[in-house]
Amino acid sequence: MTxxxxxxxxxxxxxxxxxxxxxxxxxxxxxxxxxYPNDAFESHLLRRLRPPSVEFPFGTxxxxxxxxxRVILGTRNALLVAVAVIAAAMLIGVPIGLFAxxxxxxxxxxxxxxxxVFLAVPQLILALALGQLLAPGIGAAMVALALTYWPFFARxxxxxxxxxxxxxxxxxxxxxxxxxxxxxxxxxxxNAAPAVLVRATIGMGFTILTAAILGFLGVGATPPSPDWxxxxxxxxQHLPEAWWxxxxxxxxxxxxxxxxxxxxxGLRDAADPKIRRSKR
Amino acid sequence: MSAPLLSIQDLSVHIRGDAGLxxxxxxxxxxxxxxxxxxxxxxxxxxxxxxxxxxxxxLPNNASIPNGRLEFKGRDLVADHWASARGRIGFVPQDPYLxxxxxxxxxxxxxxxxxxxxxxSRKDHTEKLIELFRAVQLPDPEGALGKYPHQFSxxxxxxxxxAAALACEPDLLVAxxxxxxxxxxTQREILGxxxxxxxxxxxxxxxxxxxxxxxxxxxxxxxVLYAGRVVESGLTAEVLRNPKHPYTRMLLACHPDxxxxxxxxxxxxxxxxxxxxxxxxxxxxxxxxxxxxRKIPLLVQLPDAHSxxxxxxxxxLPEQAIA
Amino acid sequence: xxxxxxxxxxxxxPALFGLIILTFVLSxxxxxxxxxxxxxxxxxxxxxxxxxxxxxxxxxxxEQAFIHVRQVLTGDFGKSIFSGRPVxxxxxxxxxxxxxxxxxxxxxxxxxxxxxxxxxxxxxxGPIDHLVRLLSVGGLALASFWLAIMLQLLFAMELDLxxxxxxxxxxxxxxxxxxxxxxxxxxxxxxxxLFVNGIxxxxxxxxxxxxxxxxxxxRFTRSGVLExxxxxxxxxxxxxxxxxxxxxxxxxxxNAVTLVVTQIGLLFGALISGAVAVEAIFDWPGLGTYSVxxxxxxxxxxLLAVTLVVGFVYAAVNVLVDVAQxxxxxxxxxxxx
Numbered sequence: 001m002t003x004x005x006x007x008x009x010x011x012x013x014x015x016x017x018x019x020x021x022x023x024x025x026x027x028x029x030x031x032x033x034x035x036y037p038n039d040a041f042e043s044h045l046l047r048r049l050r051p052p053s054v055e056f057p058f059g060t061x062x063x064x065x066x067x068x069x070r071v072i073l074g075t076r077n078a079l080l081v082a083v084a085v086i087a088a089a090m091l092i093g094v095p096i097g098l099f100a101x102x103x104x105x106x107x108x109x110x111x112x113x114x115x116x117v118f119l120a121v122p123q124l125i126l127a128l129a130l131g132q133l134l135a136p137g138i139g140a141a142m143v144a145l146a147l148t149y150w151p152f153f154a155r156x157x158x159x160x161x162x163x164x165x166x167x168x169x170x171x172x173x174x175x176x177x178x179x180x181x182x183x184x185x186x187x188x189x190x191n192a193a194p195a196v197l198v199r200a201t202i203g204m205g206f207t208i209l210t211a212a213i214l215g216f217l218g219v220g221a222t223p224p225s226p227d228w229x230x231x232x233x234x235x236x237q238h239l240p241e242a243w244w245x246x247x248x249x250x251x252x253x254x255x256x257x258x259x260x261x262x263x264x265x266g267l268r269d270a271a272d273p274k275i276r277r278s279k280r
Numbered sequence: 281m282s283a284p285l286l287s288i289q290d291l292s293v294h295i296r297g298d299a300g301l302x303x304x305x306x307x308x309x310x311x312x313x314x315x316x317x318x319x320x321x322x323x324x325x326x327x328x329x330x331x332x333x334x335x336x337x338x339l340p341n342n343a344s345i346p347n348g349r350l351e352f353k354g355r356d357l358v359a360d361h362w363a364s365a366r367g368r369i370g371f372v373p374q375d376p377y378l379x380x381x382x383x384x385x386x387x388x389x390x391x392x393x394x395x396x397x398x399x400x401s402r403k404d405h406t407e408k409l410i411e412l413f414r415a416v417q418l419p420d421p422e423g424a425l426g427k428y429p430h431q432f433s434x435x436x437x438x439x440x441x442x443a444a445a446l447a448c449e450p451d452l453l454v455a456x457x458x459x460x461x462x463x464x465x466t467q468r469e470i471l472g473x474x475x476x477x478x479x480x481x482x483x484x485x486x487x488x489x490x491x492x493x494x495x496x497x498x499x500x501x502x503x504v505l506y507a508g509r510v511v512e513s514g515l516t517a518e519v520l521r522n523p524k525h526p527y528t529r530m531l532l533a534c535h536p537d538x539x540x541x542x543x544x545x546x547x548x549x550x551x552x553x554x555x556x557x558x559x560x561x562x563x564x565x566x567x568x569x570x571x572x573x574r575k576i577p578l579l580v581q582l583p584d585a586h587s588x589x590x591x592x593x594x595x596x597l598p599e600q601a602i603a
Numbered sequence: 604x605x606x607x608x609x610x611x612x613x614x615x616x617p618a619l620f621g622l623i624i625l626t627f628v629l630s631x632x633x634x635x636x637x638x639x640x641x642x643x644x645x646x647x648x649x650x651x652x653x654x655x656x657x658x659x660x661x662x663x664x665x666e667q668a669f670i671h672v673r674q675v676l677t678g679d680f681g682k683s684i685f686s687g688r689p690v691x692x693x694x695x696x697x698x699x700x701x702x703x704x705x706x707x708x709x710x711x712x713x714x715x716x717x718x719x720x721x722x723x724x725x726x727x728x729g730p731i732d733h734l735v736r737l738l739s740v741g742g743l744a745l746a747s748f749w750l751a752i753m754l755q756l757l758f759a760m761e762l763d764l765x766x767x768x769x770x771x772x773x774x775x776x777x778x779x780x781x782x783x784x785x786x787x788x789x790x791x792x793x794x795x796x797l798f799v800n801g802i803x804x805x806x807x808x809x810x811x812x813x814x815x816x817x818x819x820x821x822r823f824t825r826s827g828v829l830e831x832x833x834x835x836x837x838x839x840x841x842x843x844x845x846x847x848x849x850x851x852x853x854x855x856x857x858n859a860v861t862l863v864v865t866q867i868g869l870l871f872g873a874l875i876s877g878a879v880a881v882e883a884i885f886d887w888p889g890l891g892t893y894s895v896x897x898x899x900x901x902x903x904x905x906l907l908a909v910t911l912v913v914g915f916v917y918a919a920v921n922v923l924v925d926v927a928q929x930x931x932x933x934x935x936x937x938x939x940x
Contacts, residue, residue, distance in 0.1 A: 012736070117621030121914045124876030125894070129906045132898050133629060209746055213880050216748045217895055232749050236884075239752070240760035250749030257744035265740060336842040366844030373842070378835035383857050383932045393843050428933050444843065 006270040013266020019259025027076040034069035041224045049242045059244035062234060063224075067244065070226040071252045077227055078256060081142055082207040086200050088146035093153025094196065098184050100154070101161025112158060115151035123148045124210055131219040138227075141220040145207055156199050160192035194271035201267055205260030212253050228253050283354055284311035285452055285484050286335065291348030293330050293339065295552075302552035304330045306508045307348070309579075312452065317478060317485040319499030319516065321492060325549050327508040328488045332456050335486065336371055337362030353451065367397025370445030372455040372474075376437035376462075380429035387425030390444045398448040405447075412443040416473060435466035442474065452484045459494070471497060492532070496520060501585075504528050507550055507560040510579065514586035524588040526565050529597060559590070567595045604929065611925050615918045620672075622914045626907045627671040631664070680908040685900040690908040694890065698912065699783025700770065701882065701889030705874045707809035709867065712816030717856075717863065719817075720824025725851055727829060735821055742818025748880035751811040755884070758807060765807055768886035771800050808885040812877050816870045823866045827859030834858075861932045868924035875913050 007013050031037045044064035052059045058067035096115075100108035118126070123145075130144035161184075164170055173183050214220035215229030223230065228249040235245035293305040305327045312318045322328050333339050334350060337357065350357040355364040373379040380389060387409065394405040406425065413421035416439040424432075424440070432440060438458060445453055455474070459467040475498055478485050489495050495502060496516055503513040504525065512525040523529045550556055556563055562572035569592065579587045655661045662670070674680070680690040723735035759767040770785050771777060778788040778797050786805070789797035831837065832855060840850055875890075882891030890909050897905035929935040 012740075113617060113621060116618045117625050120618045120622055120918060121625075121910060122872035122876040122917060124879060125910050125913050128879065128894060128898065129626075129629060129903075129910045132901065132906055133903060205744065209744070210876075212746050213748060213876075216746075216880060217883065217898065219898055229746070229748070232746075232752060236752065240756055243756055246749065246752050246756075250746060250753065253746045253749060254741075254744055257746075258741060261740050261744050338838055338841045371839070371842045373835070373839050375835060379839040381836045381840070381854060381858065382934055383861070384854070389840075392845060392849070396846055397844055430934050 004270075007266050010266050010269065012262055013269070016259050016262025016264075016266055019255060020263055023075055023079060023256050023259060026072055027079045030073050030076045034066075034072040036066040036069040037073070039065040039069045039073075039226075043224075049238060049245070051242075052244050058248040059242070061231065061245055062238055062242075067231070067248050070231065071228070071248055073226040074228045074231070074249065074252065075256070077221065077225065078208050078211070078253075081138070081145075081211050082204045085142050085145040085149065085207045085211070086203050088142075089149035089203065090153050090196070090200065092146070093150035094157050094189075096150070097154040097157025097192075098161055098189065101158040102165060102180060102184060102188075111154070115154045115158075118148065118151040119155070123206075124213060127210060127214060128217070128219060131214060138215075138221045138225070141211060141214045144219075145210060145214075149203055149207065152199055152203065153196060156195050157189075157192050160195055161188055164188050164191055194267075198264055198268045198271055201260055201264035205257040205264065208253065208260070209257050283351075284313040285353060286312040286486065287349075287351040288331075288335070289349045289351070291331075291334065291350060292346050293327075293334055293343055294346055295330075295340065295343045297342065297553075299551075300553045303555060304343075304508055304552050305334070306555075308505075308508075308510055310503050310510065310513070312484050312486055314451070314484055315482055316501060317487065317499045319495040319502045320486065320488045320505060321490065321495050321502060322505035323490055323549060325507075325552070326505040327552075328490075328505055329456065331505070332454060332486070332488050335365075335454060336369065337365060367393075367448040368450050368452070370448065370450035370453045372438075372442055372445045372453065372458045374456040374458060374460060376434055376441055376458075379441060380437065382429055384428075385425070386427055386429050386432070386440055390440075390447055393444060394447050409443065409447060412446055413440075415446075415477070416440075416443045418443065434462050435470065438462060438466075438470050439473070442470075442477070446477065446481075450483070452486065453478065454486045455488065457489050457491075474498065492520070507555060508552070509560060510589060511561065512586075512588045514582075515584060518584050518586055522586075524582065524586070524593040525561075525590050526567055526593075526597060527561050530566075533597075566598050567592055607929055607935075608922075608926055611922050615922055619915065619918055622911060623672055623675050624668065626675075626911055627668050629910075630671075630903065630907055631667075675911060680911070681904040683897075683902055683905050685896065685902045685905065690904050693893065693905070694908050694912050696783070697889050697893050698916075699889075700785075700887060701875070701878055701891060702916075703784045703786065704805070704808055704812060704882070704887060704889060705871065705878055707805050708812035708816060708874055708877075709870070711809055711813035712820050712870070713867070715813075716817045716820030717824050717860075719821040720859075720863075721828055721852070721856060723821070723825040724828035724832065732825075735825060739818040739822035739825075742814045742821075745814055747811055747815070747877040748884060750814065751808070751881050751884040754807050754811055766804050768884075770804050770888060771797060772804075775800055804885075808881050808887055811885075812874060812881050815873055815877060819866055819870055819873075820863055823863045824856075824859055827862040828855055830862075831855045831858040857931060861928055861935075864924055864928050864931065868921040871920045872917055875917065 007017065026033060042065065044060075046064060047060055048062055048064040050056055050060040050064075056066050056068060058071060061067055061070070096111050100111045126148045127141070127144040130147055131141045134140035134143060165188075170183060170187065173187060174180075178187075211220055212227075212229030212232075215227045216233045218233070221227030221230050223234075231249040232246045235242065235249075238245055288308055288310045291305055291308045292303065295302045295304055308327075308331060310318070310320070310331075320328050320331060330339070330343075334345070335352075335357075339345075345358060352365050352369065357365055380386060387406075390409055391402065391405050394400075394408070395402070398405060398408075400408070409425065410421045413424050418424050418436060418439045429437060438461075441458075445455075458474070459470050462470060471494060477483070478498075485499070487495070487499055499516050501514065502516045502519050504511050504519070504527070506527050512519060512523065512528050519528065520532065523532050550560065550563070556573070558571075558573045558575055559565070559568070559577050562568040565572065577589045577591055579589050580591065580593065581587050652661075660667070678691050680694070682688065683690050683693060686693065719735050719738070723732040726732045755767055758765045766772070775797055778785065778792040778794055781788050781791050785801040786798060789795075789801055837850070837855060840854060845854060878887075878889065879891035879894055881887070882889045883895045886892065890913065894906060894909045896902070897909070925935075
């Protein structure tokens with residue numbers, strides 16, 4: 001709770017939290033908030049490419065769909081993809097980090113070398129190759145993103161576990177006869193949690209951005225999904241006439257990623273007392 | 281008698297921090313005449329480092345000087361932003377390991393100081409430095425110029441920094457416990473070196489320490505600080521033989537020639553934000569009277585330039601206080 | 604120093620070897636039969652069997668892995684399904700364009716990012732500082748493909764100030780290929796018109812690509828300088844009267860730069876990733892457009908080759924970065940050795 005208070009005292013981080021909470025709200029109530037909820041898949045060719053107006057605040061796209069509605073509906077997709085990817089990456093990365101940090105031996109060595117290999121290739125390139133090999137589509141893109149992001153969690157948890165393994169309280173617990181699993185999950189993991197949380201928050205922003213790039217390149221979401229990256233890609237054929245078409249979905253990406261990045265920054269500062277001191 | 285080289289009059293330094301306003305120094309008066317070696321002694325937190333920073337013009341940004349004067353060779357240092365101190369006051373820092381930038385050659389860092397503050401060409405400066413390196417007994421004086429700081433040992437680095445302090449031929453040398461980071465043998469060597477250099481060049485010295493033993497070996501005069509105020513000052517020999525202030529007496533009675541250590545004195549140094557009213561030592565003083573909590577004691581002048589900030593200096597301390 | 608460089612090169616080897624194995628594993632996890640994929644839709648079982656034999660797909664998996672490693676080490680990445688030409692050749696031909704773009708972006712990022720970060724640190728908690736902080740978070744949140752389109756819309760389509768796409772005007776043609784870098788080659792050929800034209804074409808994609816890098820560099824310069832300013836040696840330098848300007852710039856910046864240089868190595872990965880989308884939008888004939896094309900034509904040989912080459916370039920850049928760091932801060936090399 002102290003961490004939360006520190007977080008809210010930093011206006012920049014508070015802004016990030018506000019954006020993220022707002023996006024979650026929009027995602028949950030998307031169907032009620034969107035003026036034309038059916039525009040997720042319905043097209044109205046008679047009113048295509050209309051500029052922004054009172055009726056269509058962000059204009060309409062090449063199939064006559066209300067961009068405002070699709071930006072709102074797209075929030076849900078963006079958040080769901082990011083949450084699923086990060087959750088999957090954590091499920092892979094955290095146990096590997098815990099194990100490799102706790103045990104020393106060839107298996108741990110092998111696991112950490114594997115993370116090195118994954119980190120040795122830019123994430124997007126790897127996700128592109130994976131996504132393509134697994135047959136294009138949003139599902140494959142999500143698997144690809146999770147498979148490229150887990151090493152970050154493995155590294156973070158590995159470092160924390162190695163640091164704590166030698167500490168006195170772990171020795172004391174082992175002396176009391178606590179099982180390694182118990183020590184790992186009840187004592188070491190909670191200590192690593194702040195670092196993992198910071199990683200996850202920054203990862204959310206990163207994933208939304210990368211998923212949008214994949215969607216833009218045609219490896220992610222497929223039409224008629226109200227995906228923001230896809231919308232920007234579809235808009236390219238209608239420039240420079242329909243400036244509003246790429247602008248608003250792109251702004252939505254910017255704002256949401258900005259929210260997660262600001263929040264991640266704030267969390268990192270709140271979790272690291274050293275930075276907290278020097279900020280004053 | 282001419283004006284002293286360094287004169288500090290009624291100097292206060294406040295630092296505004298998270299916990300409120302800290303009155304780190306409160307009305308310090310101290311002067312260092314030419315050719316005199318002055319020791320400032322006190323435990324950590326008494327303000328001796330802040331005093332030194334004020335003299336050098338490196339107070340932190342949240343510090344202010346609400347009153348008092350700092351004069352060096354008759355010039356007001358605060359008014360001229362310490363311009364007249366640059367190059368004229370040599371500084372030997374506390375920690376030789378941390379005081380040189382690790383990514384530049386030691387020689388280049390020293391030459392940069394000389395470029396700013398000493399006359400002559402780079403070639404003159406290089407020759408002068410090598411000569412100084414010899415004077416401070418640094419091994420391989422010529423080769424030392426091209427080395428990086430981490431290639432020297434701690435003792436060598438402190439010699440290097442002493443050479444740096446002397447490089448611009450200053451009038452006053454200021455040293456901040458320059459031996460605390462070193463081992464005992466090296467400490468003794470460095471102190472011996474410093475004493476010889478100061479004596480042979482006739483330098484003035486302002487030396488800050490928590491160690492009475494070091495002080496006695498190096499300084500003609502001493503000023504004792506407690507919680508940001510001067511409690512006693514005088515000739516070193518006189519103060520050591522005949523301490524007047526209860527604080528000094530208790531310190532010397534407990535540990536006549538060792539580092540200041542408060543095991544023998546009940547209580548702790550007050551936090552800088554919560555200084556007691558009146559005499560700042562009164563909560564711990566064995567001979568405190570009710571009025572000590574209200575009135576700030578004035579410095580009482582005694583014979584032989586000895587002064588003490590306690591009206592009850594002639595009282596006998598109770599047995600248990602000096603046991 | 605030479606020993607450090609060799610050590611650092613050796614340290615990069617296991618990761619690179621792992622990368623080769625990873626690409627092999629990737630090429631084998633494709634759903635379906637790779638031979639059938641290669642043979643195409645109208646293939647007969649006999650044709651598939653022939654392709655299987657031709658690519659060694661009928662051998663034991665370990666043997667196939669060995670063959671893969673040998674092929675990669677000899678620069679044989681197979682033939683592109685799309686063009687039928689050796690993938691290695693195509694990749695090498697396109698690599699300079701991508702490198703020219705990423706280096707230009709890196710150049711902009713360093714040129715603007717370092718002074719911005721320094722300004723922010725010197726004005727700690729002042730208005731410039733807040734502006735730079737906002738900029739550095741915002742820069743990382745911008746989708747490069749979107750920014751590219753917005754810049755195209757404004758500067759190429761509306762204002763008509765800069766070319767919309769390509770490396771040079773089609774009418775001018777490319778300079779004779781020596782290095783593959785258009786700017787260098789046009790200088791070698793003595794074609795100033797091409798050089799200027801090349802720069803005009805480079806501006807928008809390079810700016811787009813540089814923004815996340817600029818944000819990162821500004822941010823790390825800022826925090827690096829702030830951290831160094833707290834150090835005892837800065838206090839000492841102030842006490843002995845170091846020049847104010849020299850203190851703020853060279854003396855402190857050189858320490859802070861070691862942190863920034865590490866970031867440049869990591870940034871390079873982000874830049875190459877960003878280049879994929881940016882190249883596709885600006886029709887930049889580099890590895891980015893090549894991989895997008897490979898995606899469209901399901902050319903997995905080409906994709907894996909790009910992954911490998913990018914991995915190697917990335918590793919090489921990181922070795923360079925570490926060596927640069929050892930030059931800036933002599934303690935680095937000695938700590939490792």
